[in-house]
Amino acid sequence: MSRTDIKVRGFHLDIYSHVNNARYLEFLEEGRWAFFEEQDVTRLVHERGLAFVLVNININYRRPAHNGETLSIFTRISALGNKSCKVTQEIYLKDTDTLIADAVISFCLMNLKTNQAAEMDADIRAQLAALVAE
Numbered sequence: 001m002s003r004t005d006i007k008v009r010g011f012h013l014d015i016y017s018h019v020n021n022a023r024y025l026e027f028l029e030e031g032r033w034a035f036f037e038e039q040d041v042t043r044l045v046h047e048r049g050l051a052f053v054l055v056n057i058n059i060n061y062r063r064p065a066h067n068g069e070t071l072s073i074f075t076r077i078s079a080l081g082n083k084s085c086k087v088t089q090e091i092y093l094k095d096t097d098t099l100i101a102d103a104v105i106s107f108c109l110m111n112l113k114t115n116q117a118a119e120m121d122a123d124i125r126a127q128l129a130a131l132v133a134e
Helices: 021-038 041-047 121-131
Strands: 002-007 052-059 070-082 085-094 098-111
Touching: 002 021, 002 041, 021 041, 021 070, 021 085, 021 098, 041 052, 052 121, 070 121
Parallel strands: none
Antiparallel strands: 002 070, 052 098, 070 085, 085 098
């Protein structure tokens, strides 16, 4: 599991003075990039001419976030297939049990030359399997 903190800034807000729903997708993406970089998965995938491609996202908005608040994004792999993985993420108000949003994201591996889904090789699969957490 990985944690990424993001401070809510004025440009994240909508006309209702809370974080715009689309910004949460960016926050979640920042958390996923940090997670995969920390685990050195991004380098391994790119070396093989592959990329993670988001194919589905289900998000639940639980509480609005406001200017000046700091959010903690927790990221983990929750399931692993032959060509895909599911990542579960939660956004909390930093250092509290206040859930702001949660999401389950499905990815597949794509061959960058063919633009087709690609199976994970043994190295990528082993690295991701070690990160699976319920």
